[in-house]
Amino acid sequence: MVIGAAVVLFIASFLDYFDYGSTSVDAPNSWDSLGNAIGVYMVGVIGAALIVLSRSQPQPRKVVGLDLAQFGVAATVFTAWSLFWTIIDLGQIDAGAGLILGLISSLALAAGAVASPLLPALKAPLAGAPKPQAVQPPYGGQPGQPGQGYGYPGAQQPPYGGQPHGQAPAFGGQPQQPGQPDPQQAQAPAQQAAPAGDFTPFWFAVPVARPLYGEDGSPAPIAELAPGTWYLAVEQRGPGLIAQTQDGRRGVLQDTTGIQRG
Numbered sequence: 627m628v629i630g631a632a633v634v635l636f637i638a639s640f641l642d643y644f645d646y647g648s649t650s651v652d653a654p655n656s657w658d659s660l661g662n663a664i665g666v667y668m669v670g671v672i673g674a675a676l677i678v679l680s681r682s683q684p685q686p687r688k689v690v691g692l693d694l695a696q697f698g699v700a701a702t703v704f705t706a707w708s709l710f711w712t713i714i715d716l717g718q719i720d721a722g723a724g725l726i727l728g729l730i731s732s733l734a735l736a737a738g739a740v741a742s743p744l745l746p747a748l749k750a751p752l753a754g755a756p757k758p759q760a761v762q763p764p765y766g767g768q769p770g771q772p773g774q775g776y777g778y779p780g781a782q783q784p785p786y787g788g789q790p791h792g793q794a795p796a797f798g799g800q801p802q803q804p805g806q807p808d809p810q811q812a813q814a815p816a817q818q819a820a821p822a823g824d825f826t827p828f829w830f831a832v833p834v835a836r837p838l839y840g841e842d843g844s845p846a847p848i849a850e851l852a853p854g855t856w857y858l859a860v861e862q863r864g865p866g867l868i869a870q871t872q873d874g875r876r877g878v879l880q881d882t883t884g885i886q887r888g
Contacts, residue, residue, distance in 0.1 A: 628702075628742070631735035632674035635705070638731055639667040641724030644716075655724050666708045670732050673701025677739055695743070702739040706732040829856045829888030830869075838869060838877035848877045856888060 642653035643662065656662040676698030709729040713721050831854070837847035841863075849871055851857055859879075861868035866880045 627738035628674050628677055628735060631731045631738060632671050634731035635667060635670050635674075635728055635735060638724045638728035639663055641727060642722030643724050645720040645722045647720070653722055655722075656728070666705055666712075667728060669701050670705030670735055673698040673705070673739065674735055676701065677742065681742075695739075699736075699739040702732065702736040706736040825862050827858055827860050830859055830867075831856055831886045831888070832879075833884045833886070836879060836881050838871070838875075838879055840877055841868065849875055851879065 639656045639662075641655055643655050643658070644653050646653050656667050676694045680693055680695035680698065706729070709725065709732050713725060713729055832851045834853060836851050838849040838851055839845070840848045851869065851871075855872070857872070858870045859867040860870050860876070863878055865882070866878050867882055868876060869879045870876045
């Protein structure tokens, strides 16, 4: 929808901007005034390009804290707003095909840009977008099977609260050498967070970036889970999971579709 509306908007920039009726005066198009062509029409086209570029990336790229799609949405809304008030303010001059078609396409473009992050049907990645890469487990281990237990994916699982010799401890600790005693304080934070009950904590990775919300139900995310990193699921919370990041923060992962278990 966004791509189609942007193509129509680009074509409209070459059509007559005004309509002089049956007079012999050649009607100008938007390119006879660069302020209209580049400052209005092309702003919408560039906004559509930013949205498409953002949707083609496995993880949104950000500029000054905003991703490219947000800049694109703002550009498309600006173009639709400008063309709307241009037609309203024409007075005695009739709008040409380029102005009318430009307004219609810019409204469709802005509607598609605004609705894309809101409607699930429009959130699907573009056909040409690269698929998320398979996540490699840390420390060279091999991915395990669901229900493998508590610890790094593919590692030999110790009893609850224990630490295996020769294995890399969770969250970047130093490996324990064979024959040395295990210090009690070297237990992984994830092991200390293991809940009681039937739920077995497991490692997982997300296919795309997903927000992690606070356990208090706050609507603002407290962190963002990134592809290519293992996180620990410590508790089931309805359809979601209580996940723990490697820096010890805990929150609710509401969208668990497509996650890869370690």
